[in-house]
Amino acid sequence: MNLFTLSWKNIWHKPFNALLSLSLLALGVGLIALLLLLNRQIQAQFERNLAGIDLVIGAKGSPLQLILSSMYHIDAPTGNISIEEARPFLNPRHPLIETAIPLSLGDSHRGYRIVGTTPGFLELYALQVAEGRLWEKPMEVVAGRAVAEALGLKVGSRFRSSHGFVEDENLVHEDAQAFEVVGILEPSGSVADQLLLCDAQSVWLVHDHEEEATAAEEEHAHGPDEQHHGHEAEPNARPDQPSGRMALLAHPEQDITALLIRFKGRSYQALNMQRAINENTNMQAATPAIEINRLYNILGGWLDALQILAYVIIGVSALSVFVSLYSSLRERRYELAIMRVGGATPRTLFLLIVMEGLLLAVLGWLLGIALSHLAMEVIAGRMEADYRYSFSGLVFLPQEWWLLGAALGIGLLAAVIPAIRASQTDISETLAEG
Amino acid sequence: MLHTSDLTYTYRRGEPLRFPDLHCAAGEQWLLLGQSGTGKTTLLHLLGGLRSPQRGSVEVAGVALGSLSRARLDHFRGQKIGIIFQTPHFVRALSVGENLALTQRLAGLPVDRNRIRELLDHLNIAHKLHSKTDRLSAGEQQRVAIARALINKPAVLLADEPTSALDDHNCERVIELIERQASEEGATLLVVTHDNRLKDQFEHHIYLEA
Numbered sequence: 001m002n003l004f005t006l007s008w009k010n011i012w013h014k015p016f017n018a019l020l021s022l023s024l025l026a027l028g029v030g031l032i033a034l035l036l037l038l039n040r041q042i043q044a045q046f047e048r049n050l051a052g053i054d055l056v057i058g059a060k061g062s063p064l065q066l067i068l069s070s071m072y073h074i075d076a077p078t079g080n081i082s083i084e085e086a087r088p089f090l091n092p093r094h095p096l097i098e099t100a101i102p103l104s105l106g107d108s109h110r111g112y113r114i115v116g117t118t119p120g121f122l123e124l125y126a127l128q129v130a131e132g133r134l135w136e137k138p139m140e141v142v143a144g145r146a147v148a149e150a151l152g153l154k155v156g157s158r159f160r161s162s163h164g165f166v167e168d169e170n171l172v173h174e175d176a177q178a179f180e181v182v183g184i185l186e187p188s189g190s191v192a193d194q195l196l197l198c199d200a201q202s203v204w205l206v207h208d209h210e211e212e213a214t215a216a217e218e219e220h221a222h223g224p225d226e227q228h229h230g231h232e233a234e235p236n237a238r239p240d241q242p243s244g245r246m247a248l249l250a251h252p253e254q255d256i257t258a259l260l261i262r263f264k265g266r267s268y269q270a271l272n273m274q275r276a277i278n279e280n281t282n283m284q285a286a287t288p289a290i291e292i293n294r295l296y297n298i299l300g301g302w303l304d305a306l307q308i309l310a311y312v313i314i315g316v317s318a319l320s321v322f323v324s325l326y327s328s329l330r331e332r333r334y335e336l337a338i339m340r341v342g343g344a345t346p347r348t349l350f351l352l353i354v355m356e357g358l359l360l361a362v363l364g365w366l367l368g369i370a371l372s373h374l375a376m377e378v379i380a381g382r383m384e385a386d387y388r389y390s391f392s393g394l395v396f397l398p399q400e401w402w403l404l405g406a407a408l409g410i411g412l413l414a415a416v417i418p419a420i421r422a423s424q425t426d427i428s429e430t431l432a433e434g
Numbered sequence: 435m436l437h438t439s440d441l442t443y444t445y446r447r448g449e450p451l452r453f454p455d456l457h458c459a460a461g462e463q464w465l466l467l468g469q470s471g472t473g474k475t476t477l478l479h480l481l482g483g484l485r486s487p488q489r490g491s492v493e494v495a496g497v498a499l500g501s502l503s504r505a506r507l508d509h510f511r512g513q514k515i516g517i518i519f520q521t522p523h524f525v526r527a528l529s530v531g532e533n534l535a536l537t538q539r540l541a542g543l544p545v546d547r548n549r550i551r552e553l554l555d556h557l558n559i560a561h562k563l564h565s566k567t568d569r570l571s572a573g574e575q576q577r578v579a580i581a582r583a584l585i586n587k588p589a590v591l592l593a594d595e596p597t598s599a600l601d602d603h604n605c606e607r608v609i610e611l612i613e614r615q616a617s618e619e620g621a622t623l624l625v626v627t628h629d630n631r632l633k634d635q636f637e638h639h640i641y642l643e644a
């Protein structure tokens with residue numbers, strides 16, 4: 001029967017008081033920890049996926065939407081741009097541009113986005129093929145690791161894409177050719193894990209076929225039209241460069257969704273290019289870093305408000321610990337006096353009450369941390385379902401240890417006045433009363 | 435074993451209380467009788483080192499309480515002095531056994547489970563070892579209080595009005611229990627009371643005058 005056991009039993013002797021203090025503390029600590037976790041994981045996601053991209057070019061509309069849809073794959077695209085318009089930026093001899101990666105979006109398979117692009121996309125995100133090989137001709141697809149795992153795709157699996165980004169059986173392109181999985185990527189932790197990659201032609205094929213299918217209802221016996229033929233023939237015609245940007249330039253009449261640009265260096269002209277595009281063309285150019293900062297600022301306001309709320313809750317929890325310890329002193333004055341009679345020094349009583357405050361603090365912290373990680377796991381599940389983003393409730397931050405320190409500080413602060421009062425118990429007067 | 439000399443205590447704005455000198459030898463059993471307001475409880479608290487006199491001295495087991503520092507006094511009391519109060523109070527969060535174990539620990543002694551069981555056995559409440567103290571009857575609580583006062587084998591056992599709330603039958607039983615336990619443990623016993631029923635049970639008497 002040491003002080004620790006005694007303070008533990010004292011806490012649970014009044015379970016409702018303890019539960020009130022504990023839940024308030026857990027709520028406050030949990031909320032702060034959750035905000036830390038969310039903040040860190042969102043930032044990590046955004047930063048990992050910046051991938052050194054300096055500029056994104058796409059259809060006019062909200063620049064944030066353009067960035068979110070083409071870099072983070074969490075919003076609808078702003079529209080399409082024609083290859084003809086994008087031609088200057090696809091030129092490999094462009095003096096300012098190091099890399100320009102075209103993206104064709106619009107289809108998905110069971111909620112996972114299909115991205116028509118060039119092999120340069122893999123370099124952008126430093127992706128490696130783990131199994132199989134890269135796509136070599138249209139309708140061949142390389143699956144990100146998370147997609148492959150979630151849908152059980154293997155090299156050789158075949159599927160039909162569906163229109164749009166939501167999982168809907170009615171939107172499956174039943175008449176179009178099926179995609180064939182030819183490769184699976186190494187996990188990279190980036191958004192690419194959540195994507196199905198193929199060449200741009202594949203996306204056109206699926207859609208041309210759709211148009212053709214409607215047309216075919218009227219002119220049934222026509223068979224595949226010339227354009228279709230052209231696509232099929234395309235890779236065979238250029239076996240050396242099956243799906244590079246030059247291949248795109250051969251189809252100026254087709255559309256792409258966006259271009260991810262990496263500059264050769266940050267120059268004045270490079271900065272000017274964005275303004276020139278926005279002012280002089282039907283396209284828009286947006287800088288990821290600026291848009292993401294804008295997003296942080298919007299989110300930041302909310303996070304700050306929640307954080308203030310969390311501090312208020314922690315303040316109330318400190319008050320609750322204080323009140324429950326202080327008010328218990330009156331009921332416990334006889335037992336405190338009896339302990340003194342039995343040999344306890346004033347210091348012993350002081351330590352006992354402080355220990356009770358600290359114990360509540362540690363328990364509240366433990367509960368709060370557990371709560372925040374549980375919440376994070378739930379959020380991760382929903383994020384994964386809604387946005388195909390991997391978050392985790394199992395990531396722990398060093399700040400959570402600081403929170404323990406803060407909780408202990410609060411426990412101590414709340415306990416110190418009751419503890420001093422307890423240590424000043426006048427044994428003789430108390431016991432003479434009753 | 436228990437000696438006082440020239441003991442005086444004055445409450446703020448009160449008349450000074452002067453107490454007769456006590457000389458109780460080891461193993462003796464004394465009854466201190468006095469009406470209300472004669473300072474019985476004050477004297478008991480002075481003897482137990484719960485309060486310090488303005489004048490005079492208390493000597494327990496050869497040690498002058500006034501010569502000890504506050505912390506040393508607390509320790510000394512825990513080991514050498516057992517006190518039974520008029521109303522028994524316990525640490526409510528703890529069971530009977532845990533209360534006794536706590537009393538051993540607070541006195542700086544190791545917890546001795548055999549001693550606890552043995553003592554409770556002697557007092558016929560061993561079956562309440564694991565009960566919370568507020569689940570006990572008044573009589574059982576009184577016996578646990580006796581056990582607690584004796585658990586550390588004190589040199590001196592002080593009892594403050596241990597029988598005032600009891601009927602004749604129980605009064606006799608409790609006082610016999612205290613006397614028997616005190617002599618078994620070899621403790622010098624001093625019972626403070628206004629209860630004249632106890633007169634015949636004690637050989638040594640002191641009277642407090644108002």
